[in-house]
Amino acid sequence: MGYEILSKVIELTDSNLGLDQRLKKVAGLLYRSFPVDHCSIYRRDKGEKLFKIVAAGGRRKGSVNAYREDEGLAGLARRSKKALEVSTPSEESTSWRGVKDRGLSGYRSAFVYPLTDGKSCYGVLYLKSTNKRTLSTTNRKLLGVIAKQIAASIKYDENIVRLKRTYNELKNLQTRLANAEKLMALGELSATLAHEIKNPLVSIGGFAARLKKKLDPGSPHLVYVDHIFNQVTRLEEIMDDILNFTEDKSLKFSLQNINPIVDEALGLFEEACRNQNIEVIKDLSKDSIQVMADPHQLKIAFDNLIANAIQSMEHGGTLTVKTRKENDWGIVEVSDVGGGIAPGLVGDIFNPFFTTKKSGTGLGLPITHKIITKHDGHIEVFNEYGKGMTFAVKLPCAGKRSRRKR
Amino acid sequence: MKKRVLIVDDEEGIRLLYKEELEEEGCEVELASSGEEALEKLESDNIDLVLLDIKMPGMDGVEVLRKVKERWKELPVILCTAYPHYKQEFGTWASDAYVVKSSDLRELKEKVKDILKMSS
Numbered sequence: 001m002g003y004e005i006l007s008k009v010i011e012l013t014d015s016n017l018g019l020d021q022r023l024k025k026v027a028g029l030l031y032r033s034f035p036v037d038h039c040s041i042y043r044r045d046k047g048e049k050l051f052k053i054v055a056a057g058g059r060r061k062g063s064v065n066a067y068r069e070d071e072g073l074a075g076l077a078r079r080s081k082k083a084l085e086v087s088t089p090s091e092e093s094t095s096w097r098g099v100k101d102r103g104l105s106g107y108r109s110a111f112v113y114p115l116t117d118g119k120s121c122y123g124v125l126y127l128k129s130t131n132k133r134t135l136s137t138t139n140r141k142l143l144g145v146i147a148k149q150i151a152a153s154i155k156y157d158e159n160i161v162r163l164k165r166t167y168n169e170l171k172n173l174q175t176r177l178a179n180a181e182k183l184m185a186l187g188e189l190s191a192t193l194a195h196e197i198k199n200p201l202v203s204i205g206g207f208a209a210r211l212k213k214k215l216d217p218g219s220p221h222l223v224y225v226d227h228i229f230n231q232v233t234r235l236e237e238i239m240d241d242i243l244n245f246t247e248d249k250s251l252k253f254s255l256q257n258i259n260p261i262v263d264e265a266l267g268l269f270e271e272a273c274r275n276q277n278i279e280v281i282k283d284l285s286k287d288s289i290q291v292m293a294d295p296h297q298l299k300i301a302f303d304n305l306i307a308n309a310i311q312s313m314e315h316g317g318t319l320t321v322k323t324r325k326e327n328d329w330g331i332v333e334v335s336d337v338g339g340g341i342a343p344g345l346v347g348d349i350f351n352p353f354f355t356t357k358k359s360g361t362g363l364g365l366p367i368t369h370k371i372i373t374k375h376d377g378h379i380e381v382f383n384e385y386g387k388g389m390t391f392a393v394k395l396p397c398a399g400k401r402s403r404r405k406r
Numbered sequence: 407m408k409k410r411v412l413i414v415d416d417e418e419g420i421r422l423l424y425k426e427e428l429e430e431e432g433c434e435v436e437l438a439s440s441g442e443e444a445l446e447k448l449e450s451d452n453i454d455l456v457l458l459d460i461k462m463p464g465m466d467g468v469e470v471l472r473k474v475k476e477r478w479k480e481l482p483v484i485l486c487t488a489y490p491h492y493k494q495e496f497g498t499w500a501s502d503a504y505v506v507k508s509s510d511l512r513e514l515k516e517k518v519k520d521i522l523k524m525s526s
Contacts, residue, residue: 194488199488203420210423
């Protein structure tokens, strides 16, 4: 009979179910197989220094949810590293040999086995009976072995969890490394590209412009020449985007006012907004907001946000740009009603290797993100799929000592 | 007297384009396709301004710049390059101007006119 129980325990602890489920089945089995009224398994939480109940079978009355590491019979079993056979004079007793344990209330005997591999304690097995009982030698030995098996099962599970965590960290690191390598390769590629591609572009565009001057103002061929020149400009912008992103330019910081920079950036897009039927709402703070910044880079950052907003509103809409000071942060908000993006894609918008654009490099937002990060700021994204998006750039105000986020 | 500009670039298209554009602005233009050729021309001819490409096979623009400044301290040099702002700090102190190559030549022509006016 003992072997049957043992083999059933082993079978249960080895199954594919989650650990807590397995332990519940074991507790149920032990309650049914031994002359007890209650069986519970406690798992040790080393971080919180507690034994927490994870499984119970039989009578629920008087079940204790958790013991501190040094509390009650559980604590005693852990300290002594030995199994305890406990009997009390009455059901009302809640202590034994000086050890207080409220789990004894309603019971006359208890058997507590530490779940250990000889070195660490992973929990306790706690069996209780309402009658005064003792265990036979066979049962005592059997329970001892069962306790070891349960302990092994918990230890194994904890190791698996730790392994999975390490594996995931490694995978993360791998991805980051791969991205860094891609960026480096991109940087090297860009330097060559710059020279190889830009020079021909300068020739093509330059001569197209010269051709234009040779044509009559009414010539039907003006359109061809304009088209050539426009495409060249477009290619040059793409090249600039790529090179801007992969270079590690050192920024030159000085005390700057945010509002004029935002104004200048908006000014650049005035005509584009008019052409695209976009209403521009400008709500700049009355007071000046001062930050330590590289004005040229910051303007590029804002340019990209505004361009992004405009591009999302192909058929018109409203562009709202607000600035304000909040605690020690200067905040610039750019909002559009361009429909937002699918929620799953929000995490990727600052990723240079991801783009949903049909044209262009999709590097505008990653460049902005890089610039703002170099300014010790951050960007918050509010996405309403179907409605629009808001990008809130937060920069630390000049003179702000602590960089802690409020 | 017309100002003489020396254009140094290994790309034929660039040399031709710059020559036409600057001649239209009233300059006389000399061409050199390498750093070595540029230094030769500087020895023999009277040059008022040098437009210098950075990336060239053989002697690159940086070396030419150094040699030019050693021998002809007062001769203005404009660096033209495909690298946007790359080495900008370096370019700024060594040369008189730094222009990023673009199909829109307005900035280049402005700088040329600026510097030539100052020299006379």
